[in-house]
Ligand code: SF4
């Protein structure tokens with residue numbers, strides 16, 4: 001029996017993978033960016049944001065959950081897929097309350113960075129302007145649910161790495177929101193600490209450190225000068 | 240950028256609805272290119288000309304969100320009269336910072352500002368001259384059809400110049416990565 005090489009094709013380029021890796025993991029390791037928001041190779045895949053949408057052997061799927069297999073034909077950077085990704089981003093923007101000009105995460109935010117990279121000129125859909133609660137009870141962190149995209153990265157980090165189970169999602173549809181595991185439901189009364197892995201994973205400005213603010217000015221931030229797809233730290237899963 | 244002046248000057252109207260006039264400041268920030276711009280276009284209604292209502296125009300540049308009945312009136316007038324309507328800046332494109340009031344009831348906000356704050360007159364102003372506030376703050380495209388959007392708070396002078404010159408010369412407007420910003 002001849003050995004089948006562990007490679008697949010991504011937008012015409014040959015990508016090597018280790019058995020067991022997902023398409024997204026292998027692509028990022030090889031320096032090929034596939035847009036993603038809820039994925040972080042460190043944690044169990046979640047498959048919820050669908051930004052990593054790819055076409056694999058003519059079927060759509062999520063690159064963060066699909067395992068790489070020898071000989072797969074994967075398309076990612078196509079006008080059609082990028083159009084669909086832009087629509088997904090627009091839905092995320094109108095579902096939350098994203099006031100980028102006043103957000104401390106601006107310039108370091110993955111949701112915004114993907115919107116820049118995919119040239120999302122507007123939010124297209126009617127805004128919900130759904131009121132969401134802000135929790136400022138913790139001495140070191142804010143939890144601003146207005147900007148939360150329910151990616152569950154904090155949920156997974158707290159459960160899988162910190163062993164604390166501080167976060168969860170409750171409610172459905174527009175009512176879905178992060179809940180905190182503490183007697184009062186407040187972050188300040190939970191076991192959450194600024195040294196937790198969960199404190200570093202939020203891709204947006206929802207779980208945000210206090211007393212940092214605009215120490216690094218707008219304009220000098222991670223995605224201010226180069227698109228996320230060409231930012232090497234993004235490929236290595238920056239936080 | 241060297242551009243051949245078009246046969247006939249395009250007419251441009253600009254307006255600030257509920258915005259901070261920052262986008263207009265950015266327009267002034269194109270500096271000496273303003274001289275080039277006025278060779279290509281003629282300004283109709285605009286805070287720059289101080290003309291208050293507009294005639295038929297080619298391009299409308301509108302900053303600010305829609306917060307009150309006067310904003311709706313101005314926006315509809317511009318839509319009726321202009322071939323291309325451009326939402327300029329975060330407030331016009333998404334509602335922006337004024338839309339942060341949308342989580343509160345407008346009646347409660349007025350009570351709080353005019354009756355409950357120290358030093359207020361205990362009366363919400365009701366002069367018939369004052370435009371009524373809308374229940375919520377809306378981006379332009381939730382009130383009228385919008386043809387083009389320039390994000391940014393404010394978009395830089397360079398971004399406006401690039402976008403405008405693209406529009407004027409009939410190209411599909413694009414912004415380079417560093418001019419494409421939400422903040
Ligand atoms: S979290 Fe990101 S997209 Fe949302 S307001 Fe902040 S910078 Fe903008």
Ligand code: SF4
Nearest residue numbers: 148149151152154202
């Ligand atoms: S707080 Fe941040 S990490 Fe947690 S679910 Fe919301 S967006 Fe994701």
Ligand code: FES
Nearest residue numbers: 047049050052064
């Ligand atoms: S990154 Fe794959 S679904 Fe979110």
